[in-house]
Amino acid sequence: MPHRLGLNRHSLRRTLIVGAAAGVVFPALIIHGTLLQSRYERDLRQSVLNPKKQTLDLLARSAATPMWTVDYTQLQDMANASIHHNSVVSIAILSEDGKVVAKAEDPERRRGHIQTEMRRIYPPSSTHEPRQPTSAATPIGTVTMEYTSYEAEKDFRSDMLQVFLALAAQAGISFGLIYLLVERRIVIPLRALRERAMQIARGKLSEPVTAARPDEIGHLAEGLEHMRTDLVALLDERDLKNKAMQDQLQAKLEAEQALNASQAKFLAIFDISPLPMVVARIDERSNLDDSSQSMTALDANEAFLQLAQIRRHEVASLKWSELFESVRELDETVRGLRLLHGVSRLECTLNAKGGGRSPICEVSGRAFSLGAERLCILMFEDVTERRTSEEAVLKLNAQLEHRVTERTEALARTNRELSDTLHHLQQAQAELMRSEKMAALGSLVADVTHELRSPIHHAQDVARQLDRLSEELLTRSPLTTEQLRDAIESVRDGSQSLKLDLGAASSLISSFRQVAMDQSSVQWRRFMLDRLVQDVATTLGPKIRRFDAELNVQVPPDLELGGYPGPLTQVIAQLVDNALQHAYEPGDRYVVDIKASRLDADHVILSVNDRGHGMAADTLNQLREDLSPQRSTRKGLGLQTVFSLVRGILGGQVTVASTAGLGTSFSITLPLNQVSQVSL
Known part of the structure; x- marks a missing residue:
């Protein structure tokens, strides 16, 4: 049926656009999808699986001694300290009879797919280290952890959404440019040539076909012009032959009319x-x-x-x-x-x-x-109507997902606006007083003396028990093999207990001696930053336990400094004491973080952070104007001494950042190799 056939005016444009989609969007979707999947699996291992395994192994080893000595308070502290990772939902420590002796849980993290993993706790060996699990070892407890990958999955979905939006924008711009180019350079000229070709087909051969373009469109116009001239010649020849064919066509016309009438009836029935x-x-x-x-x-x-x-x-x-x-x-x-x-x-x-x-x-x-x-x-x-109810349900689900996405994006925008409101302020204060240094050292001596009392008294008790056991053995005769074995076991246990108590006292005395020597003198020397911070943490142990606080130290072991460890020790101790005394209210959970990292090739940054109530904006402005304790709400914290030591003999800078309700952070920038100065 030739009269119903026609050219598809949009086939070339559609072909180019579909080609662009296949060549740009699909490869990009496949590549980005593969990369995002690989990144999600890597992030899942790094942020969830590896930390979870390390925490379980460390907690199983660390809990051996407290479980053996039935120190459930220390087990609870370990559980509380181990739940800091955002993928950990709960940690429970069970005794060998299945009783929960310590448990820490964050209900807000119980989202997504929750998985559980456990580790056996084995009794400590003779070296007071957790015994390695063997076929002969009997576990004394179990550590059970519930963890979730909700945060990693949420980040993965957010990344996928961003990639899809970027690809959609890229595809829209590409399609728009291709559409304009094809429309102006190809489609419009082709339409003009098609119109001229239709005129030629209708017999309008008087006007020539012109297209002054040195490309395929111009060549096509030249071909149409040649065709027009050839048609003029052929039509002249055709007119001569038409006369002879009219008689033959008249007979065929009658037959075609009958055929067309029959065809029209079929088409009418077909169409209606x-x-x-x-x-x-x-x-x-x-x-x-x-x-x-x-x-x-x-x-x-x-x-x-x-x-x-x-x-x-x-x-x-x-x-x-x-x-x-x-x-x-x-x-x-x-x-x-x-x-x-x-x-x-x-x-x-x-x-x-x-x-x-x-x-x-x-x-x-x-x-x-x-x-x-x-x-x-x-x-x-x-049969589309049969699927109407199913499509209505699917459409409702899609609308709900869209609303969730919009609300998630609005929440993300709000969080970014809140983050932009945080202020990072700097402040320096007057010189420190030497009397404050000696007062801090005196407080340190009192704390260490109080801490030494417990292991020394315990060692004395063990020595008296061993003395009584020796007298009983001398008066008891004869001794059986079983009695002798029990006596040897008692002596060995007492000796191990003495070694532990005396070792703890020796470690505390060594740390105090190094800190006291550094604080009592200003001598330039090379020192390892992590060892110095650990010594300060050890000497501050009594005060930390008195506040039932948690002190977290994150210092790389390869940071070696050349400078004055004495003033730096005093600065760290003062900032930790400052946080314990003034950052929290009674009943709060006391947490202080000490972190250090290399800032560049010549400097290191050391920060002491608390998670307390922080300072209001006006308080922070007062601290910026005047560092005296009378002008600050943190009255008597020795900030004047800290700023003077850091900016003076330590040759560094101190910055303070605080937000009400979120905590305060003191950041100290120090040179890795400080030039020796005259002491204070």
Whole structure:
């Protein structure tokens, strides 16, 4: 039916846009998706699995001695200290009979998929280290951890959303540029040439075809001009022959009129049918696996045009792979027509070419022969209404997901705005007084003396027990083998207890001696920063335990400094004491963090942070104006001494950052190799 065939005006534009999508968007989606998946797995190992394993192993080893000595308070402290990681939901320490002796839990982290892992606790060996699990060792307890990967999964979804938005923006810009380029450089000139070609086809040969362009469009215009001139010559020749053919055509005209009348009746019946139908030619010589090339559409009725949302002149150029949404459904239809000579109620989904909703249809059809051609007629019954309720539910779910996404984005924007309001302030104060240094040293002596009292008294008790055991052995005669073995075990246990008590006292005395020597003199020497901070932490141990506080030290072991350890020791001790005395209210959980890292090739940054109530903005402004204790709400904390030591003999800088309700941070920037100065 030639009068219904026409050119697809959008085929070239659509081909270029589809090519751009296939060449730009799909590879980008695959590459970014693979990279994000790999990154998510790496982040999951680094932020959840590895810290979880390390925490479990460390807690199982550390809990051996407290479990053996039935020190449940220390076990609870260990559990509280081990739950700091945001992926840990709860930690429970169970005795060998299954009783929970210590437990720490954060209910707010109980989100997403919760997993549980456990470690056995084995009794300590003779060296007071946790015994390695062997076939002969009996566990004395169990450590159970619940952890979640919710935060890693949330970050992964956020990254996926950002990548998809960026790709969508990139695709939109690319498609827009390609559309403008194709429209101006190809489509518009081709439309002009097509219009001129249509005029030539209608017999308007008087006007020449011109297109002064040195490209394929210009060559096409030249070809049309040659065709026009050739047509003029041929038409002249045709006029001479038409006279002879008119008589022959008159006879054929009558036969064609009868055929056209019959064809018009068939087309009328075909067009008014309420069931969508299409007539197609089957190519028996084509590859059976290439379904899109096995059929060529010849005609379709009005119901089918409305169903597929296409125009009648587009039927001849209909691509079955674009009409059917699924290639599998197209393959089943073609195979049924070619092998079984028909299909019946095969459900498939159509792509509406003009846009809009894709209808779901049941396809039925029969194949038949007409002369030398193999034809088929297909009928499409629209069953979309049967899926209305299911689509309504899916649409509601999509709307809910969209609302959740919008609220998540709004919360993220609010968090960024709150982060931008944080202030980082600097302040320096007057020189420190030497009397404050000696007062701090005196307080340190009192704390160490109080701490030494417990191991020394315990050692004396053990010595008296060993003395009584020796007298009993001397008066008891004869001794059995079992009694002698029990006595030796008692002596060995007492000796081990003495070694532990005396070792703890010796370690405390060594740390105090080094800190006292450093604070009582100003001598330049090279020292390891991590060892110095550990000595200060040891000497501050009594005060930390008195406040039931948690002191976290994170100092790399390779930071070696050249400078004055005495003033630096006093600064660290003063800042920790400052946090314990004034950063918290009674009943709060006291936590102080000491961290250090290399700032650049010549400097190191040391920070002392608390998680207390912080300082208000006006208080921080007062601290910036005047560092005297009378002008600061942290009255009597010795900040004047700290600022004077750091900016003076230590040759560094101090910055203070504080937010009400979040805590305060003192950051000290020091040179790695300070030039020796005259002492204070």
